[in-house]
Amino acid sequence: MYKTVDEKDLNYLSSIIPSERIFYGEGVSEDYAHDELGGISRKPDVLINVLSTDEVSRIMKYANDNNIPVVARGSGTDLVGAAVALEGGIMICTKLMNHILELDENNLTVTVEPGVLLMELQAYVEERDFFYPPDPGEKSATIGGNISTNAGGMRAVKYGVTRDYVRGLTVVMPNGDIEHFGSKCVKNSSGYDIKDLIIGSEGTLCIITEAILKLIPKPLESVSMLLPFVSMEKAIEVVPELIRSKASLTAIEYMSLDTIISAENYLGKKFPDTNYEAYILLTFDGNSKEELEKEYSKVADMCIKMGAIDGYFVDTDERKKSVWNARGAFLEAIKASTDEMDECDVVVPKSRVADFIKYTHEVAQKVDIRIPSFGHAGDGNLHVYICRDSMDENTWKRKLNEAFDLLYEKAREYEGHVSGEHGIGYAKKQYLSLQVGEGQMKLMRDLKKVFDPGNILNPGKLV
Amino acid sequence: MYKTVDEKDLNYLSSIIPSERIFYGEGVSEDYAHDELGGISRKPDVLINVLSTDEVSRIMKYANDNNIPVVARGSGTDLVGAAVALEGGIMICTKLMNHILELDENNLTVTVEPGVLLMELQAYVEERDFFYPPDPGEKSATIGGNISTNAGGMRAVKYGVTRDYVRGLTVVMPNGDIEHFGSKCVKNSSGYDIKDLIIGSEGTLCIITEAILKLIPKPLESVSMLLPFVSMEKAIEVVPELIRSKASLTAIEYMSLDTIISAENYLGKKFPDTNYEAYILLTFDGNSKEELEKEYSKVADMCIKMGAIDGYFVDTDERKKSVWNARGAFLEAIKASTDEMDECDVVVPKSRVADFIKYTHEVAQKVDIRIPSFGHAGDGNLHVYICRDSMDENTWKRKLNEAFDLLYEKAREYEGHVSGEHGIGYAKKQYLSLQVGEGQMKLMRDLKKVFDPGNILNPGKLV
Numbered sequence: 001m002y003k004t005v006d007e008k009d010l011n012y013l014s015s016i017i018p019s020e021r022i023f024y025g026e027g028v029s030e031d032y033a034h035d036e037l038g039g040i041s042r043k044p045d046v047l048i049n050v051l052s053t054d055e056v057s058r059i060m061k062y063a064n065d066n067n068i069p070v071v072a073r074g075s076g077t078d079l080v081g082a083a084v085a086l087e088g089g090i091m092i093c094t095k096l097m098n099h100i101l102e103l104d105e106n107n108l109t110v111t112v113e114p115g116v117l118l119m120e121l122q123a124y125v126e127e128r129d130f131f132y133p134p135d136p137g138e139k140s141a142t143i144g145g146n147i148s149t150n151a152g153g154m155r156a157v158k159y160g161v162t163r164d165y166v167r168g169l170t171v172v173m174p175n176g177d178i179e180h181f182g183s184k185c186v187k188n189s190s191g192y193d194i195k196d197l198i199i200g201s202e203g204t205l206c207i208i209t210e211a212i213l214k215l216i217p218k219p220l221e222s223v224s225m226l227l228p229f230v231s232m233e234k235a236i237e238v239v240p241e242l243i244r245s246k247a248s249l250t251a252i253e254y255m256s257l258d259t260i261i262s263a264e265n266y267l268g269k270k271f272p273d274t275n276y277e278a279y280i281l282l283t284f285d286g287n288s289k290e291e292l293e294k295e296y297s298k299v300a301d302m303c304i305k306m307g308a309i310d311g312y313f314v315d316t317d318e319r320k321k322s323v324w325n326a327r328g329a330f331l332e333a334i335k336a337s338t339d340e341m342d343e344c345d346v347v348v349p350k351s352r353v354a355d356f357i358k359y360t361h362e363v364a365q366k367v368d369i370r371i372p373s374f375g376h377a378g379d380g381n382l383h384v385y386i387c388r389d390s391m392d393e394n395t396w397k398r399k400l401n402e403a404f405d406l407l408y409e410k411a412r413e414y415e416g417h418v419s420g421e422h423g424i425g426y427a428k429k430q431y432l433s434l435q436v437g438e439g440q441m442k443l444m445r446d447l448k449k450v451f452d453p454g455n456i457l458n459p460g461k462l463v
Numbered sequence: 464m465y466k467t468v469d470e471k472d473l474n475y476l477s478s479i480i481p482s483e484r485i486f487y488g489e490g491v492s493e494d495y496a497h498d499e500l501g502g503i504s505r506k507p508d509v510l511i512n513v514l515s516t517d518e519v520s521r522i523m524k525y526a527n528d529n530n531i532p533v534v535a536r537g538s539g540t541d542l543v544g545a546a547v548a549l550e551g552g553i554m555i556c557t558k559l560m561n562h563i564l565e566l567d568e569n570n571l572t573v574t575v576e577p578g579v580l581l582m583e584l585q586a587y588v589e590e591r592d593f594f595y596p597p598d599p600g601e602k603s604a605t606i607g608g609n610i611s612t613n614a615g616g617m618r619a620v621k622y623g624v625t626r627d628y629v630r631g632l633t634v635v636m637p638n639g640d641i642e643h644f645g646s647k648c649v650k651n652s653s654g655y656d657i658k659d660l661i662i663g664s665e666g667t668l669c670i671i672t673e674a675i676l677k678l679i680p681k682p683l684e685s686v687s688m689l690l691p692f693v694s695m696e697k698a699i700e701v702v703p704e705l706i707r708s709k710a711s712l713t714a715i716e717y718m719s720l721d722t723i724i725s726a727e728n729y730l731g732k733k734f735p736d737t738n739y740e741a742y743i744l745l746t747f748d749g750n751s752k753e754e755l756e757k758e759y760s761k762v763a764d765m766c767i768k769m770g771a772i773d774g775y776f777v778d779t780d781e782r783k784k785s786v787w788n789a790r791g792a793f794l795e796a797i798k799a800s801t802d803e804m805d806e807c808d809v810v811v812p813k814s815r816v817a818d819f820i821k822y823t824h825e826v827a828q829k830v831d832i833r834i835p836s837f838g839h840a841g842d843g844n845l846h847v848y849i850c851r852d853s854m855d856e857n858t859w860k861r862k863l864n865e866a867f868d869l870l871y872e873k874a875r876e877y878e879g880h881v882s883g884e885h886g887i888g889y890a891k892k893q894y895l896s897l898q899v900g901e902g903q904m905k906l907m908r909d910l911k912k913v914f915d916p917g918n919i920l921n922p923g924k925l926v
Contacts, residue, residue: 187884
């Protein structure tokens with residue numbers, strides 16, 4: 001159906017891109033055959049490290065004219081197979097397009113290439129007293145990837161998600177045309193909002209080659225508090241109360257003892273406290289120390305009344321490191337604790353978080369499989385891991401499907417969504433279809449066709 | 464090309480909607496022939512006051528099957544002809560769908576019908592200590608209309624625009640299908656973001672029949688400050704400094720003496736000060752009086768150093784009333800001051816606001832026409848009015864076009880957009896096309912076709 005890249009194609013590609021940035025056949029590293037999702041793997045015919053919008057445009061035009069599929073890839077940290085070249089073809093890697101192009105202090109924007117890593121961007125702007133609020137756990141993901149999945153992260157409770165910080169995009173369309181959507185402007189009611197259609201489209205509509213991001217002034221103060229509870233039920237019960245109290249919280253994360261122990265083992269580092277079954281981690285930020293103190297004292301009192309054993313400040317450098325390193329390592333730690341795993345990144349209304357976490361325990365029992373979870377209790381986005389441990393292949397497949405079916409069915413019942421921040425990619429298409437129905441799936445396929453009539457851009461994903 | 468509504472159609476419509484809510488021919492009030500834009504006017508064949516999503520669905524299905532154009536209308540306060548039935552047909556008026564359906568304190572959302580007025584929503588949630596931040600000047604617009612134009616308003620500097628507060632939409636598609644996009648959930652990375660494509664689409668893709676809106680806790684304190692300057696140049700010069708200073712401002716509005724005088728004449732009420740040429744109105748909000756005091760003292764000092772004559776607090780009830788009533792009446796006052804007018808609602812990067820306002824003065828001189836303006840200096844969205852005064856028709860048309868051409872050309876040069884918050888509608892299509900180019904216009908037309916292959920929904924608008 002698609003054309004395989006052959007010598008003639010390679011010759012053309014080498015005429016527009018220096019050959020030291022082109023890898024072919026055996027020259028393509030195994031790393032580019034997969035992302036962080038287990039189970040699917042395929043190398044692209046050719047891998048190209050691009051340097052500019054213009055290069056992407058020339059490659060796309062050629063691929064489109066010759067019916068060669070193209071997949072764009074950043075760091076490849078995604079969990080749903082979105083960056084796997086299912087049909088071979090060309091992989092465009094943006095990792096060398098990693099320049100911060102402009103910090104505009106008059107418009108509070110930063111303009112970046114898509115291969116800039118989240119951690120690089122955060123460090124760059126914070127050194128200059130600005131703040132880029134989206135804070136997904138995976139700091140080595142690229143900004144291009146973050147935009148393509150509308151990544152969320154921990155600070156969504158207060159600050160929203162990646163979408164809320166993308167002011168403008170430069171993209172290459174499947175036919176090679178270069179288009180700009182949005183700008184540095186704060187407001188825009190000029191035609192259909194194509195920028196937001198592209199955000200979260202997982203590289204299926206066009207390739208992002210530049211982004212203008214909104215910044216805010218960096219909050220002067222930030223403090224976190226760790227609250228232990230005797231059970232996850234007790235811990236999670238405080239979340240709706242916190243939300244109803246209108247306390248100004250930046251992040252509300254939950255974590256279970258077994259996840260913390262996994263992280264301790266994985267990192268070889270101690271967590272500040274491992275005496276209790278469940279923990280809530282709260283973050284507050286603002287410009288006034290006094291205001292913050294008032295706020296967290298009120299919240300700590302409330303939580304202790306509701307069953308928190310204590311409220312540890314995460315204030316010393318050492319404690320910050322031990323807590324945040326553990327939080328950052330949860331995914332890798334769970335991965336390391338099992339032969340294989342797959343993830344369910346549902347989002348439910350905040351009021352349903354407690355019920356959903358309880359339900360994961362029921363499913364674990366019913367299916368007889370280990371299901372650790374952690375995540376963003378304050379915004380309803382849970383990261384639920386189905387662990388293979390040492391099951392045989394058939395049992396694993398059966399139990400995984402059984403658990404997924406139950407979990408996604410419950411998410412639908414709660415009027416949630418299949419994915420809060422990791423996307424649909426290849427792995428979650430069937431559940432998306434169950435959630436939104438055939439009418440909306442057709443609408444999405446038709447929208448895809450408008451952008452990409454030849455279906456050469458990231459085929460087999462999302463729709 | 465389209466079918467005119469005839470007796471057979473009326474009979475069918477009367478079989479699904481009680482006839483006291485159907486108006487036909489002479490029975491349709493002249494008010495429904497136009498919006499707030501001068502110059503275009505046409506009555507729909509039939510006007511229907513709908514009560515439910517289901518009614519809208521049945522009407523749409525019939526209209527689609529019979530090739531009858533349909534326009535949805537809220538309060539009809541728009542300024543670009545978006546709510547005018549250019550092709551006749553059916554007008555669906557949502558003013559009776561004006562119920563607030565649910566305040567969900569656990570998820571911080573409010574669910575509303577589209578005909579709820581902005582002022583009704585604001586009052587309802589603020590009485591309950593919640594806050595709906597978008598604050599367009601026209602408080603009698605409906606929420607459905609606000610969503611359809613992605614209305615912005617004064618508080619966008621701090622809080623963003625309508626788009627940022629729409630979590631979910633129930634809509635009726637052109638074929639009558641009912642679809643839900645989004646939900647109460649905070650995060651969503653599950654397929655293409657169709658919700659945001661609908662926001663700002665001016666009723667051309669589907670009809671919004673229900674919206675889930677995000678609320679935030681109501682700030683405990685809010686204070687405004689009025690700063691007089693000897694000239695608009697001096698006034699506007701402080702804006703980039705305010706932005707660079709990272710002061711936490713909710714609104715930064717500018718107004719000229721002539722606009723204020725127009726408002727005084729229109730309202731028959733005095734403004735607190737009319738001794739200077741230009742004024743900046745700042746608003747601060749937050750939860751701590753002390754913090755707010757610190758913030759506005761710093762800002763006032765800065766402004767006075769930069770040429771502000773004084774800094775009046777808008778604190779007493781009387782002063783608040785006189786300032787905000789005047790601010791709210793600017794548009795009507797300018798309208799009342801001239802035989803006819805047309806409006807340019809450009810948005811430019813914040814750093815270009817001063818340059819753009821200066822340029823409006825140059826254009827006024829060059830074209831020899833009166834061009835008052837006011838607007839959102841803090842977010843780059845200016846409301847610029849071209850006044851006919853007592854010109855004859857031909858001179859007016861010529862000068863209006865000349866002024867528009869110059870203003871929109873400058874907006875393009877500054878990488879701004881045709882509309883910050885009022886939309887494109889019928890009146891601004893040519894300027895949108897000049898801004899985004901044929902490639903993007905075609906893309907938008909193709910997207911429209913996916914939703915509405917028969918082009919029966921609000922034809923002749925936007926694309």
